[in-house]
Amino acid sequence: MKGFFVTGTDTGVGKTIIACGLAAVLKEKGMNVGVFKPFLSGISRDDPTSDTSLLKGNLKVEN
Numbered sequence: 001m002k003g004f005f006v007t008g009t010d011t012g013v014g015k016t017i018i019a020c021g022l023a024a025v026l027k028e029k030g031m032n033v034g035v036f037k038p039f040l041s042g043i044s045r046d047d048p049t050s051d052t053s054l055l056k057g058n059l060k061v062e063n
Helices: 015-028 051-059
Strands: none
Touching: 015 051
């Protein structure tokens, strides 16, 4: 698989949760996984409750 793109119609609808779950499953299956969060609104990317922190922490990836 080359890649996939998760999109939604609004903020707070679960795009990051879905992307995180899909990436975790693919990583567990031995695939090389990378995530890209191009936009983050209303919160600092370093905030421990941000989507960026969720992805980084659960997938053990680096900026």
